[in-house]
Amino acid sequence: MTSADETPVRVGVFGLLGSGNLGNDGSLEAVLGYLRAEHPDAVVDALCGGPEVVATRYAIPATRLHWYRGEYRTASRAGAIAGKGLGKLVDAFRTAAWVRRHDVVIVPGMGVLEATLPLRPWGFPYALFLLCASGRLFGTRVALVGVGAAAIGNRPTRTLVRWSARLAAYRSYRDAQSRDAMREMGVDTARDEVYPDLAFALPTPSAGVPSGPPGPGPTGPGPTGPVCVGVMDFHGGDDDRARAEEIHLRYLDGTTRFVRALVEDGRPVRLLTGDECDAPVVAAILDAVDSPLVTAAEAASLADLMKETAAADTVVATRYHNLICALKVGTPTLALSYAAKSDALMDRMGLGAYCHPAREVDADRLIEQFRALEQRSAELRRTLTERNLVAARQLEDQFTELTAALFPAANQANANANANANANAHARQEAS
Structure with missing residues (x-):
């Protein structure tokens, strides 16, 4: 004092x-x-x-x-x-x-x-x-x-x-x-x-309850509940200005195809952002997929993002602090990684194998990684608690x-x- x-x-x-x-x-x-x-x-x-x-x-x-x-x-x-x-x-x-x-x-x-x-x-x-x-x-x-x-x-x-x-x-x-x-x-x-x-x-909100037993589908055996997909108005980094639009379109197309695959599997999808500039990406995905299973969160803080990710079975996200929120509440997470910091974070939290390059989103490969992640869901939740x-x-x-x-x-x-x-x-x- x-x-x-x-x-x-x-x-x-x-x-x-x-x-x-x-x-x-x-x-x-x-x-x-x-x-x-x-x-x-x-x-x-x-x-x-x-x-x-x-x-x-x-x-x-x-x-x-x-x-x-x-x-x-x-x-x-x-x-x-x-x-x-x-x-x-x-x-x-x-x-x-x-x-x-x-x-x-x-x-x-x-x-x-x-x-x-x-x-x-x-x-x-x-x-x-x-x-x-x-x-x-x-x-x-x-x-x-x-x-x-x-x-x-x-x-x-x-x-x-x-x-x-x-x-x-x-x-x-x-x-x-x-x-x-x-x-x-x-x-x-x-x-x-x-x-x-x-x-x-930051304080951690109460964890959500994973919804439902394993079930079949295009993404394979594993959880069948909601998936949070964190998106970003991504155009590459400071050295990618000449390819910015190409990078953005590839990112948007791959992410949209992934969301569509989840919807075809009957999975509810919750779109997350981390900055006001991400809103056009959300709008583009909603327009392209056009399904009641896809909704957009209106998070105003990291606490809001943590509540969203705690209620999900699995998270796939791009923005660094979307990843942090999901990992902090113990939800199995896959990173659409745009920088070394994302890879380092995932490695620190024991999920280093679950990174996918944001510059070159391959929807088919992403679905395979998502399937592998969900098959280890219970084990990874224990790992995240310890980390x-x-x-x-x-x-x-x-x-x-x-x-x-x-x-x-x-x-x-x-x-x-x-x-x-x-x-x-x-x-x-x-x-x-």
Whole structure:
């Protein structure tokens, strides 16, 4: 607790939060849960993409990340180009002023050090560099907590990401591949740790009841209940811009054919998303399959996604945090993998054999993998229960380390309290 003569620690959270991506917001929710439990006197606010959403949903003050409101719209007219250019200059001063008001700034999870989806260097990479440089300039501790990273081909983006990581006071990663990628890009990672994704720290809703005994059908013996299919507005990564439309059409066609096969087998299908931009993919599948067995979920949070996946027999999903939600509630899951992070996650949770490339969806092969997954359903549920217990313990260690790195006063107070408790216990033993 903060004594009367102490100033509460000022903590900022930073990122594309409140912008429609459920995974990003789930990472924020996990960090806010940690702060409210371990540092309840901290004064918290955000610099983020969707300040109205963050302020309303999480009850903290929030400021818009970019001065120019059209930052993420394509600029083709001279006025828009000039506005973006001016915005970069203004954001340098805005970010510095915001950082200076804080003792600690936390970037909660997210793939902030990767370019596995299309990304421009003057967008978020530039914003992250401004944050980390301002932290170093003003002595504010900036922490990249449980973040994702990947090798980046574009030189300006790679340079901004590398320097952002170097300037941060604390770094941890959501998988070993992320740490390896930063090491390969020239960042000293000797003191950086790897922990499960922050979303594994969120509360888990009650698990759904698997529906029905094994039954025959095109997908073979196995569960006969609902299947959640998580879709994505997928066009490849930052290096796939020339083939973006080809990749998207192949992904959409393969996923649609898979959904149609499930429906022909009489399986109810629940379509999931993880970002507002995924809605057109849902609409295209609903239009192409046109069956009452196919419905779309309206999830507004990772908690909603977890409830959906807990009620399913099996999940097939693309977005990283769709996978996390399914794995966290213990539902057997197959990944339509679009990046190494998905493969690493599935391997960590004991389902490394059940990955299928999102860039080259082969519906027939996907059905075969789905059949194999469902045949091992009971065994895999037990595996996921064990792996989730391990993940929970590891995230407790992550938050303990974070307190030691970012809140030295609180950490010393806890150490003193423990020492006093041990001394009192020893005195009682001596007295007896």
